[in-house]
Amino acid sequence: MKMRLLAVCTALAAATALTGCSRSAGSAEGAQKVTLWLMKGSASEDFIGKFTASFEREHPGVDLDVKIQEWTGIGEKVNAVLAGKSSESADVIEVGNTQVAQYIEAGGLSELTLEGLREWGNKDWLKGLSDPGSINGAQYGIPWYAANRVVIYNKDLFASAGIKTPPKNRQDWIQATQKLDKGDQQGIYLAGQNWYVLSGFIWDEGGDLAVETSGQWTGTLDDEKALAGMEFYKQLQALGDGPEDADEETPPQSEVFARGHVAQIIAPPGQAAAIEAANPALKGRLGFFPIPGKTSDKPGAVFTGGSDLIIPERTKQRARAVDVITALVSETWQTELACTMSYVPNKTTLAHVVDGNEGAASMAPGAAQGRATPKSARWAQVEAENPIKPYMTAVLTGQDPRQAAKAASDAITKVLNADR
Known part of the structure; x- marks a missing residue:
């Protein structure tokens, strides 16, 4: 990672x-x-x-x-x-x-x-x-x-929508993104399998990807709190045309943003250099703000x-x-x-x-507010197989969230407890 x-x-x-x-x-x-x-x-x-x-x-x-x-x-x-x-x-x-x-x-x-x-x-x-x-x-x-990761945004599109200050909580963020999502303009470009972003939403809800108890790991994507994080992801992702079955590198989201019709992406701020290189007209027109949290008193987990x-x-x-x-x-x-x-x-x-x-x-x-992935030597194998990505696609394409989450959780549990 x-x-x-x-x-x-x-x-x-x-x-x-x-x-x-x-x-x-x-x-x-x-x-x-x-x-x-x-x-x-x-x-x-x-x-x-x-x-x-x-x-x-x-x-x-x-x-x-x-x-x-x-x-x-x-x-x-x-x-x-x-x-x-x-x-x-x-x-x-x-x-x-x-x-x-x-x-x-x-x-x-x-x-x-x-x-x-x-x-x-x-x-x-x-x-x-x-x-x-x-x-x-x-x-x-x-x-x-x-x-x-932070939110990189197009200042001109925000100004045209009458948004003077970046949102600081989820509700304001959704409302601002809804204003920005119109015509051929995307309120946000969020690929369907960006599980790094999903992790933050899950942590904000008090959930986790997996937990350890007495040396045994259990995948927890089917926990109610984790499901709430996925529900918010689905709500936000729908306010743009990000692919439901690909991650943020397919295609590279900086290239999509550089075309000038996307109001926001969630990415490390260093991607601004790639955006400006692809579209010099955006130089000086990009802004940044922390991923909003559930309330305005603190930003979202990342x-x-x-x-x-x-x-x-x-x-x-x-x-x-x-x-x-x-x-x-x-x-x-x-x-x-x-x-x-x-x-x-x-x-x-x-x-x-x-x-x-x-x-x-x-x-x-x-x-x-940041966190890291579960502290297991086998987490790298989880990422290699990555059952989280197809789970996200399943939810975004209308499949039952609980069933999809249970299948992904079981897969995580199996990998993390291998050889134990």
Whole structure:
């Protein structure tokens, strides 16, 4: 999931993303080499250069070696390092927040609970980053940065409909979208299988995708609260011409929006760059607002994408690895990363640092309410088979919601409890 979200939310930074940025020079004689793996596109070359120079200046005798990794095949590479079966080594590794559970289950991670409590301000962490990085109260993944979906809207179409301010609750959102849905103009383009968006609506209702009890998982799409989230999705999706049997990439929703006849889409704000590239006439005409919640006092829940930082248990540089994380999660470098890459910082108390960036600022309120997928090492298999998508299509095409939800829930239950 991390791969999919960042592919769009880092579009503005893609031009500066590294294709490879390990230090070409060998370690200085006698220096302690500390290796940091970062994922391609997560940080700009300028950020990495500045951070490396600063870290080495503040830690004399340390050679920080930053190696850029591709998302394809990264799970196998990380697992090999954790198991001590790789010719490569790493002391700190950036991983997708929803990937941490599988690494915890595989073993080989260093527990970082004490450091998190003492140095890294865990009480203010975004829950969508911190929760996937912990198990039974022990913290293994340390939040680094977040990105999430917002509503991207066409300012001209809103103005023509007499909508002066973005809606802040579901009722106002539906009413505004109904005004915008007229003639050949779509109030919103929402593909029928955008289950990331559905997840937020379910969480707003107090439901979930799956729950764990005494080590056993149960899919819960057929819970009354989850069904209420799907009902709202159906109501909103009907106010446009989004396909009922495809996701947001089929076709890419940014391309549809760029044609100028769609008032809103739900997407990471980085998609604005792709929209403007496809239709330069929309440059400066796009706005952003948090996905509205059930009431105006807080925004809707969202799926939180982003990264955590982990330390392999086998590292020979644990103290220095802790120093690297301490620096990366400090206010100075959180601010630098957020402003450079249009991310949300890892703490709610740092949300203000992106106030000058309309897109990133629109993510911050939702990020504070954000969540991640069920904390199971087998959730990746659920996504691969993805019974949620056909369930959504079934409901949108008039099939019985309860029966369709029960079938999807049973499929989720089966996958999550495999080999137990």
